[in-house]
Every structure is written in structure tokens, then in C-alpha cells.
Amino acid sequence: xxxxxxxxxILAGLALVVLLTAPFVGMETIWPQTLWNEPASxxxxxxxxxxxxxxxxxxxxGAVLAVSGAALQAxxxxxxxxxxxxxxxxxxxxxxxxxxxxxxxxxLILHLMGTTWNIPTLPWCALAGALAAIGLVYGLTxxxxxxxxxxxxxxxxxxxxxxxxxxxFLQYVSDPTRTFHMIRWVMGGLDRIVGYDDLLAMAPFxxxxxxxxxxxxxxxxxxxxxxxxxxxxxxxxVQVKQLLFAAASLLVAGVVAVxxxxxxxxxxxxxxxxxxxxxxxxxxxxxxxCFGGLFLVLADTLARTLLAPTELPxxxxxxxxxxxxxxxxxxxxxxTL
Amino acid sequence: xSCPPVEIALEVAKFSFRFGQKVILEDISFxxxxxxxxxxxxxxGAGKTTLLKxxxxxxxxxxxxxxxFGRPLGEYKQxxxxxxISYVPQADGRLPPFTVEEFVxxxxxxxxxxFTTIQPEDLQAARQAMEAAQVMQFADRLLETLSGGExxxxxxxxxxxxxxxxxxxxxxxxxxxxRCQAEIRxxxxxxxxxxxxxxxVTHDVNPAVLDSRRxxxxxxxxxxxxxxxxxxxxxxxxRSIYNAELVLTPHPSTGQPIIVPDAPATSTFxxx
Numbered sequence: 292x293x294x295x296x297x298x299x300x301i302l303a304g305l306a307l308v309v310l311l312t313a314p315f316v317g318m319e320t321i322w323p324q325t326l327w328n329e330p331a332s333x334x335x336x337x338x339x340x341x342x343x344x345x346x347x348x349x350x351x352x353g354a355v356l357a358v359s360g361a362a363l364q365a366x367x368x369x370x371x372x373x374x375x376x377x378x379x380x381x382x383x384x385x386x387x388x389x390x391x392x393x394x395x396x397x398x399l400i401l402h403l404m405g406t407t408w409n410i411p412t413l414p415w416c417a418l419a420g421a422l423a424a425i426g427l428v429y430g431l432t433x434x435x436x437x438x439x440x441x442x443x444x445x446x447x448x449x450x451x452x453x454x455x456x457x458x459x460f461l462q463y464v465s466d467p468t469r470t471f472h473m474i475r476w477v478m479g480g481l482d483r484i485v486g487y488d489d490l491l492a493m494a495p496f497x498x499x500x501x502x503x504x505x506x507x508x509x510x511x512x513x514x515x516x517x518x519x520x521x522x523x524x525x526x527x528x529v530q531v532k533q534l535l536f537a538a539a540s541l542l543v544a545g546v547v548a549v550x551x552x553x554x555x556x557x558x559x560x561x562x563x564x565x566x567x568x569x570x571x572x573x574x575x576x577x578x579x580x581c582f583g584g585l586f587l588v589l590a591d592t593l594a595r596t597l598l599a600p601t602e603l604p605x606x607x608x609x610x611x612x613x614x615x616x617x618x619x620x621x622x623x624x625x626x627t628l
Numbered sequence: 629x630s631c632p633p634v635e636i637a638l639e640v641a642k643f644s645f646r647f648g649q650k651v652i653l654e655d656i657s658f659x660x661x662x663x664x665x666x667x668x669x670x671x672x673g674a675g676k677t678t679l680l681k682x683x684x685x686x687x688x689x690x691x692x693x694x695x696x697f698g699r700p701l702g703e704y705k706q707x708x709x710x711x712x713i714s715y716v717p718q719a720d721g722r723l724p725p726f727t728v729e730e731f732v733x734x735x736x737x738x739x740x741x742x743f744t745t746i747q748p749e750d751l752q753a754a755r756q757a758m759e760a761a762q763v764m765q766f767a768d769r770l771l772e773t774l775s776g777g778e779x780x781x782x783x784x785x786x787x788x789x790x791x792x793x794x795x796x797x798x799x800x801x802x803x804x805x806x807r808c809q810a811e812i813r814x815x816x817x818x819x820x821x822x823x824x825x826x827x828x829v830t831h832d833v834n835p836a837v838l839d840s841r842r843x844x845x846x847x848x849x850x851x852x853x854x855x856x857x858x859x860x861x862x863x864x865x866x867r868s869i870y871n872a873e874l875v876l877t878p879h880p881s882t883g884q885p886i887i888v889p890d891a892p893a894t895s896t897f898x899x900x
Binding site for chain 1: 706721740790
């Protein structure tokens with residue numbers, strides 16, 4: 292068995308172990324027998340209603356961020372490309388900041404078709420902001436003919452800075468409480484997730500988007516060889532790039548809307564996986580799903596236990612723990628990114 | 629009984645191409661028969677590479693007609709086209725992070741399905757292509773660790789793995805040393821001998837004259853010559869293409885005229 296394949300199996304195994312054990316770990320350890328012996332106890336309720344959905348959401352978010360990052364790095368043929376370089380997170384942050392600045396009610400209650408719809412405001416505003424950013428970036432590049440990767444990346448960076456400044460402006464003119472909420476939101480975190488509603492809302496999109504990217508694994512490989520050669524090999528480059536860009540951005544927009552911007556995973560997870568399993572996307576994407584998921588679950592577990600009963604924003608931890616680890620890998624690896 | 633009809637692989641008629649306002653190719657018409665070896669020559673900036681990229685669909689658009697095997701280029705799906713023609717770019721610039729085998733296997737893309745893994749026949753085709761291009765011994769090496777000549781052969785192998793009848797090559801021997809040039813040219817002649825149609829862009833006239841049956845010369849985006857090697861190797865024809873006086877001498881083994889660099893003392897160079 293090749294080294295790359297072995298790493299893939301190890302990653303998958305670790306992901307499974309982490310998924311199975313993380314919900315038991317927390318401020319108070321819950322032992323598996325509690326779930327059987329005292330199914331009605333408060334601990335069992337914490338396990339099923341708080342910890343399990345949160346761990347699953349963390350895994351899903353990490354996997355989605357990593358898989359989008361891997362796809363975008365190939366589409367742009369640029370190691371710095373990631374969901375957040377393209378303005379998605381700053382767009383979402385602006386949407387969320389606006390909702391907080393305008394002190395919108397936490398949920399809109401709609402009576403439609405005989406049912407009551409409870410629509411949480413913040414995630415939807417964040418989603419709208421993320422979509423606006425994607426639309427703007429994409430629209431800007433459509434003004435000129437062609438679909439140049441560099442133009443798109445630069446447009447993303449520009450839009451990202453612009454939106455970030457607007458968020459800073461809103462923070463500056465808000466009262467301290469709202470400013471604090473905004474700053475806290477931008478740090479990203481999974482503490483908002485209680486129960487399965489968010490998870491169920493995120494899962495179908497995450498699954499569809501991830502499958503869509505997985506089905507384009509050969510195209511991603513070929514995009515790494517350059518657009519001209521990819522066309523000559525039979526790839527409909529313009530369509531494939533548009534599709535992948537849309538899929539990756541929407542995936543990330545969905546995650547950011549629920550969890551806030553969790554930086555670092557989308558950028559670094561694919562790079563770490565590339566060092567472990569090689570550049571071919573068949574393996575790389577699967578490895579990114581496993582690694583991104585397990586990494587965010589671990590980071591979130593630390594975030595909720597390190598300073599218990601207080602919680603650390605997980606975004607701080609992902610960058611703090613991943614940064615040095617990535618630099619270490621980078622320095623000892625002979626392969627360039 | 630008459631001879632079997634000659635099959636036309638490529639037909640270009642009144643084709644023009646521009647980048648923005650700038651005309652790159654103007655009124656290009658020519659045909660390539662199946663199994664032919666045609667070289668496209670001409671000075672730098674004549675539009676040779678652009679023509680090749682238009683023929684592969686890398687540069688879409690342009691006015692006029694391009695037909696591959698009787699069917700307009702625009703009617704092909706890109707994958708379908710890739711099964712019939714393959715393109716070999718210059719193996720310079722940014723290299724992908726793949727090993728030789730991984731890179732050659734990507735040549736099988738037109739046959740791959742998103743729902744399955746790489747099939748045994750794809751592996752076999754890639755192996756055969758690597759053997760034909762004599763790069764089997766590098767199979768596990770990263771592209772970036774190879775020399776220029778080795779890379780060019782690997783790029784050729786990847787194009788062969790595509791299983792197409794037609795090879796379009798962009799400067800296949802430029803920047804290579806004499807031995808590598810000889811190896812690549814021998815390989816191309818062998819491929820042509822087994823029935824592959826070859827259309828190669830080159831600025832090096834001598835190998836083109838020795839290897840191809842027909843040459844096409846471009847100058848400032850127009851075809852200024854189309855014919856067999858002997859007709860090309862006339863001082864006045866070469867002057868009309870390159871706008872320079874070139875020194876011709878017979879090849880020691882074939883007697884065909886070839887161009888030699890002029891010596892400074894007896895320079896016949898005459899710039900117009």
C-alpha cells in the first residue's frame with residue numbers, strides 16, 4: 292500500500308474516532324453507559340440535544356470549508372485561494388453586523404399557508420451578505436470578457452477589504468454592547484448550535500455541494516496543469532470553473548451563515564492534506580473532508596473545555612493551533628505547495 | 629479501379645482570428661490529409677501558435693471554417709474532440725505537482741467517468757504511451773525533477789495516452805539539446821509512420837524540412853507558402869517568408885538543401 296493511501300486511511304480512521312468520542316467530552320464527561328442506564332437524565336439530554344448536534348455541525352462545517360478550499364485552490368491555481376479570500380466571509384460578516392446594528396429581532400415569525408415559520412434573522416442576513424459578496428465578485432469579473440482567475444482573485448480581495456471596512460465602520464458607530472456582539476460574531480463559533488435545526492438546514496446543501504465537487508475531481512487535477520492543457524484534454528473549462536466556483540462559494544456561505552467566519556480551515560486543511568496524500572483530487576478531497584472535519588471538532592472540543600465554563604471562540608483556536616503546525620509541516624516537507 | 633479517396637483530417641477555410649482589434653490570423657485556408665506530417669513555420673509573431681490553439685478550441689471564436697474529419701469544430705464537445713486530436717504544448721512554464729505517471733494518466737480524461745475510478749484499460753493505455761515515448765523509467769518521478777527533453781517526452785506521452793489520431797505540437801524540439809532533438813524527431817517520425825497525422829509548429833526550418841511532407845509558412849498572420857520541402861528551400865521563397873537572406877547548402881547525406889548560419893567574414897546578410 293502506498294504511503295499516500297495509508298495516510299488517507301489513517302485520516303479517515305481518526306475522523307471516525309474523533310466523531311465518536313468528542314460528544315462524550317466536555318465540562319462534564321458523559322460516560323456511554325449513562326445514555327443506556329439513565330436515558331431521561333439531564334446528562335443524556337445534554338448529550339443528545341447539545342453535544343451531538345454541535346459535534347456533527349463542527350464536522351460538517353470543517354469538512355465543507357476544507358473541501359471548498361481544496362477546490363478553489365485548484366480552480367485559481369493559487370495556494371492562497373480559499374473561501375474567505377473571495378469575500379464570502381466579509382460579506383457574511385457585513386450582513387450579520389447590519390442585522391445587529393439595526394437591532395433586528397432575533398427571529399421573524401411568519402404566518403404562511405397555515406403554518407408558523409420561525410426564521411432566525413442573523414443567519415439569513417449573513418447568508419444574504421455572503422451571496423451579495425459572491426455576486427459582486429462574479430459580476431465584476433463579468434464586466435470584462437473572459438473569466439480570468441487572477442482578476443477574480445483580486446476582485447475577491449478588493450471586495451473583502453471593502454466589506455471588512457464597512458463592518459469596522461458599523462462597529463465604530465454602534466453602542467458598546469452591539470459592538471461586542473459584532474466582534475464576537477466575527478470570531479466565529481459553534482456555540483449557537485443547539486438541537487438539530489441548523490444541522491438539518493445545512494446538511495442537504497453541504498452534501499450536494501460536496502458531491503458536486505467530488506464528481507469534478509479529474510477536472511480539478513487537469514486545472515492544475517493549466518487551463519489550455521485542460522481544454523486540450525477535453526475539459527469545458529469555463530463551465531467547470533463557474534460550476535466549481537459557485538458550488539464552493541455557496542457551501543461556504545451556508546456554513547458562515549450558521550457558524551460565523553471560521554478562518555484557517557479552508558486555507559490550511561487542503562495544504563496539509565496535499566502534503567500527506569499528494570495532489571490528486573480523488574484522494575485530496577476525501578482527505579480534506581476527513582481532516583477539515585476532525586480538525587474543527589477537535590478545535591471546538593478544546594474551545595468548550597479549555598476555559599470551562601467559559602467558551603473560547605473556535606476561530607481563535609483554529610488559527611492558534613493550526614498555524615504553527617502548518618509552518619512545521621511546511622518547513623520539513625520537501626514538496627512545495 | 630481508382631485509388632481509395634484520400635481522407636481529409638483537417639480543413640481550414642477563410643479563417644480569421646483577432647484579439648480585440650488586433651488581427652492575428654487573416655484568411656487562412658489549408659487542408660491536412662490523414663497520415664500527413666505538416667510543419668507550420670514562419671518568423672516570430674507570425675501567428676503560428678495562435679493558429680494551433682484555434683485548431684484545438686483553446687481559443688474559441690474567429691471567423692471562417694475549421695473542420696475536423698468533416699465536422700465543424702464548434703459542433704464537437706470538448707471531450708469528443710480530445711479523443712480525436714491531442715495537443716502538445718511546450719513543456720515549459722509552470723509545471724503541475726504530479727508524477728510522470730499521474731500526469732500521463734490525466735491524458736485519459738476524455739474516457740473517464742466521474743462515477744468510476746481509473747480503469748485497467750486507462751492504466752494500460754498510459755503505460756503504452758509511456759513506453760512509446762520512452763519515459764517508463766521516470767514513471768514515479770515528479771515532473772519538476774525532469775530535464776527539458778524528458779519533460780517534452782512526457783508531454784508527448786500524455787498526448788498519446790489520449791488515444792487521438794492527430795497530434796498538434798507547439799515547438800516540440802525548441803530549447804532542447806541535439807540528442808533530445810534527435811530523439812523527439814525520431815519518435816515523431818515513428819508515430820507518423822504508424823499512421824498518426826502530425827501538425828507541428830516550429831521556427832526551426834531544417835528539421836521541419838527533413839521530417840515533413842508538406843510545409844506551411846505564416847507571415848504576419850497570413851499563409852505565404854504552402855508546399856513540399858523542395859519548393860520551400862529556394863532563396864527567393866525563404867526571403868519572402870523571413871525577410872532575410874539565408875545561406876543554403878546541401879545536406880551531406882540526403883542532398884536536400886538546408887539552412888546554415890552565415891559566417892561573419894563572408895556574410896551575405898542583407899537587411900532590407
